[in-house]
Amino acid sequence: MRLLLRGGRVVDPTQDLDDRLDVLLEDGKVAALERSIEAEGAEVVDAAGKVVTPGLIDVHVHLREPGQEYKETVLTGTRAAAAGGFTAVACMANTVPPNDCRSVTEHILGEAQRSGFARVYPVGAVSKGLQGEELAEVGELVDAGVVAISDDGRPVWHPELMRCALLYARHFDVPVVQHAQDRELSGAGVMHEGGASARLGVAGIPAVAEDAMVARDLLLVEDTGGRYHLQHLSSARSLELIRRARDQGLAVTCEVTPHHLLLDDEDVFESGLDPNFKMNPPLRAARDREALIAGLRAGFIDLIASDHAPHHPDEKEIDFVDAPFGIVGLETTVSLCLDRLVGRGLVPLRRLVELLSCAPARAFGLPGGTLRPGSPADVTLIDLEREVVVAPSAFQSKSRNTPFAGWKLRGAPAGTVVGGKLVWPTSP
Amino acid sequence: MSERPIWRRKDLLGVAELGADEINLVLDTAESFREVAERPVKKVPALRGKTALNIFFESSTRTRSSFEIAEKRLSADSVNFSASGSSLEKGESLLDTTRNLEAMAPDVVVIRHGHPRVPHALAARIASRVINAGDGAHEHPTQALLDAFTIRQHKKRLDGLRVAIVGDLEHSRVLRSNVLLLRTMGSEVVIAGPRTLMPAGVEALGVPVAYRLEDAIEGADVVMMLRVQLERQGRMRLPSTEEYFRLFGLTRQRLRLAKDDVIVMHPGPMNRGVEIASDVADGERSVILEQVTNGVAVRMAVLYLLAGVQG
Numbered sequence: 001m002r003l004l005l006r007g008g009r010v011v012d013p014t015q016d017l018d019d020r021l022d023v024l025l026e027d028g029k030v031a032a033l034e035r036s037i038e039a040e041g042a043e044v045v046d047a048a049g050k051v052v053t054p055g056l057i058d059v060h061v062h063l064r065e066p067g068q069e070y071k072e073t074v075l076t077g078t079r080a081a082a083a084g085g086f087t088a089v090a091c092m093a094n095t096v097p098p099n100d101c102r103s104v105t106e107h108i109l110g111e112a113q114r115s116g117f118a119r120v121y122p123v124g125a126v127s128k129g130l131q132g133e134e135l136a137e138v139g140e141l142v143d144a145g146v147v148a149i150s151d152d153g154r155p156v157w158h159p160e161l162m163r164c165a166l167l168y169a170r171h172f173d174v175p176v177v178q179h180a181q182d183r184e185l186s187g188a189g190v191m192h193e194g195g196a197s198a199r200l201g202v203a204g205i206p207a208v209a210e211d212a213m214v215a216r217d218l219l220l221v222e223d224t225g226g227r228y229h230l231q232h233l234s235s236a237r238s239l240e241l242i243r244r245a246r247d248q249g250l251a252v253t254c255e256v257t258p259h260h261l262l263l264d265d266e267d268v269f270e271s272g273l274d275p276n277f278k279m280n281p282p283l284r285a286a287r288d289r290e291a292l293i294a295g296l297r298a299g300f301i302d303l304i305a306s307d308h309a310p311h312h313p314d315e316k317e318i319d320f321v322d323a324p325f326g327i328v329g330l331e332t333t334v335s336l337c338l339d340r341l342v343g344r345g346l347v348p349l350r351r352l353v354e355l356l357s358c359a360p361a362r363a364f365g366l367p368g369g370t371l372r373p374g375s376p377a378d379v380t381l382i383d384l385e386r387e388v389v390v391a392p393s394a395f396q397s398k399s400r401n402t403p404f405a406g407w408k409l410r411g412a413p414a415g416t417v418v419g420g421k422l423v424w425p426t427s428p
Numbered sequence: 429m430s431e432r433p434i435w436r437r438k439d440l441l442g443v444a445e446l447g448a449d450e451i452n453l454v455l456d457t458a459e460s461f462r463e464v465a466e467r468p469v470k471k472v473p474a475l476r477g478k479t480a481l482n483i484f485f486e487s488s489t490r491t492r493s494s495f496e497i498a499e500k501r502l503s504a505d506s507v508n509f510s511a512s513g514s515s516l517e518k519g520e521s522l523l524d525t526t527r528n529l530e531a532m533a534p535d536v537v538v539i540r541h542g543h544p545r546v547p548h549a550l551a552a553r554i555a556s557r558v559i560n561a562g563d564g565a566h567e568h569p570t571q572a573l574l575d576a577f578t579i580r581q582h583k584k585r586l587d588g589l590r591v592a593i594v595g596d597l598e599h600s601r602v603l604r605s606n607v608l609l610l611r612t613m614g615s616e617v618v619i620a621g622p623r624t625l626m627p628a629g630v631e632a633l634g635v636p637v638a639y640r641l642e643d644a645i646e647g648a649d650v651v652m653m654l655r656v657q658l659e660r661q662g663r664m665r666l667p668s669t670e671e672y673f674r675l676f677g678l679t680r681q682r683l684r685l686a687k688d689d690v691i692v693m694h695p696g697p698m699n700r701g702v703e704i705a706s707d708v709a710d711g712e713r714s715v716i717l718e719q720v721t722n723g724v725a726v727r728m729a730v731l732y733l734l735a736g737v738q739g
């Protein structure tokens with residue numbers, strides 16, 4: 001099976017490429033990149049006027065299967081990924097039951113195989129049952145196919161558990177992926193603790209709840225020599241801690257979400273406590289948001305991930321305090337980044353490709369993230385000019401919970417190729 | 429009443445959205461209802477045939493009774509709907525509660541909820557008029573209005589006053605609504621309390637913060653004490669009620685720092701010997717029971733403006 005992507009602007013930072021080239025995909029691999037390729041019998045996709053990048057990878061999504069299929073399934077979640085320009089996702093372990101053993105991992109991989117819309121890389125639990133007490137059988141999980149371990153949703157709180165997880169994961173060379181938050185400091189908080197929460201009388205989650213945990217974790221990383229990935233970095237001070245750890249040469253990576261880059265606690269206030277502005281970590285202060293953008297530009301932040309967290313509409317109505325944390329992101333991330341980061345000159349396109357493709361592949365040790373010949377034939381096409389309006393009712397995801405409804409954005413995914421097959425848009 | 433400005437809002441959700449003219453309209457309207465309480469038959473037909481539904485998701489004695497008395501004095505049919513023991517406690521979602529309310533179509537819904545902006549969300553979804561009777565630590569507009577009414581009775585004005593508000597600043601909706609109202613009316617507010625009961629970002633309330641009771645009440649025209657709930661806050665925030673009283677309790681001696689004609693207020697229920705000494709609470713400067721009396725008149729005014737005027 002051959003697919004020829006003709007005449008697109010190929011942007012691949014791993015080959016230092018930004019050029020008009022044809023891309024030939026053959027037998028699930030990238031076969032050739034040349035000025036002009038004649039491939040008789042190949043299916044041809046006209047990529048003229050489009051950007052051709054290594055397939056985008058979102059290393060932080062919740063597919064909700066097994067157990068919460070009313071929110072999302074592997075099928076709907078990967079379809080949302082494909083529609084959003086992602087060829088692969090890493091899905092978190094906080095399913096019901098949690099992904100802490102082989103049978104759950106295999107179930108997820110089986111569903112992914114059947115769906116075919118995007119590659120799915122399961123993340124296993126750090127602790128049995130996500131209880132934060134005993135290590136999960138990481139060896140069995142890695143053998144079954146997990147690419148990292150995380151108790152995401154619940155921080156690994158116990159210092160000895162974190163120390164052991166960092167040590168033990170070294171046997172399998174997988175990163176320990178942490179939602180860093182001290183639960184005693186976050187307490188019953190539901191939004192960033194600051195001026196907006198003070199005016200609203202809402203219990204806050206102070207930034208130091210993240211900072212304190214990041215500081216502790218980084219000391220443990222130093223002692224153990226472990227691999228650590230910090231999820232959804234939200235505070236300026238945590239960023240500074242990460243920067244110092246990298247200066248020290250620790251094996252530390254971090255991600256930031258589009259919403260933490262583009263929104264802050266004043267937006268929560270302005271929304272009138274719309275539950276679609278509730279996520280954990282919360283939208284921080286404007287100065288945190290500005291620091292994150294600066295960190296992204298300076299290269300201290302490795303990658304962008306969406307923390308796609310679908311919830312049923314009934315769960316996100318009316319009451320901010322009782323609503324669950326989280327928003328969907330697979331179908332908004334690319335356009336948000338193109339318009340607000342690239343379009344506004346904050347981040348060059350090449351850097352965005354790094355943030356959404358090459359760096360996630362590196363951080364999680366995944367195949368892909370490059371168009372070097374011989375690599376998996378996972379490609380994303382991007383239309384820089386197309387204007388879109390975020391319309392939750394049109395999402396492929398089962399859920400609609402986004403604070404970006406109605407945003408007008410310039411730039412959108414235009415095609416998703418997985419394993420050499422155009423999976424999105426689906427053929428009529 | 430015809431020359432008065434007309435009330436245009438569907439709901440009363442918070443002081444945040446009220447202008448000075450609207451606040452004055454409520455207070456002036458309340459003046460005319462105050463004398464109803466002194467009649468032998470304490471009832472006027474202003475809301476005859478109207479239904480008021482009082483939904484309290486949080487237990488409350490005085491606010492609910494005050495609304496109920498106000499509704500009955502206006503001849504409205506009032507129905508109480510308390511959360512404990514009802515379907516609300518049995519896991520009915522707020523969304524379904526809302527839909528049920530809409531189906532019953534009461535004229536006015538008075539709602540108290542433990543979470544901020546639930547009344548606002550409800551008001552946007554139902555045709556009934558909604559009065560916020562307290563939403564979490566966010567707002568309690570009728571309390572601020574009855575406080576203003578009481579202050580105006582004694583001071584004959586609401587501008588140019590110095591008002592000290594002291595206590596648990598983090599968890600108080602009374603504080604937030606009063607700060608908003610008094611600033612709108614042109615008074616100076618100073619707030620004070622222990623740092624462990626102040627929200628981070630307290631400066632966003634836009635008024636000076638004091639860390640000693642004495643600094644706050646010096647030269648005050650009005651001292652408003654807030655309830656401190658030690659049992660709720662836990663011993664990490666406050667070591668004991670005795671220590672709280674030593675540091676932030678309002679005593680006769682401390683009250684001397686305020687103006688001679690200071691008035692002492694408290695939204696109730698009071699903790700005697702915790703935030704306020706009994707002899708101050710019962711003393712000649714205290715207007716605490718007047719606040720309760722005025723609460724009925726102010727709530728009658730709000731109900732009347734929302735549901736009575738249009739007929």
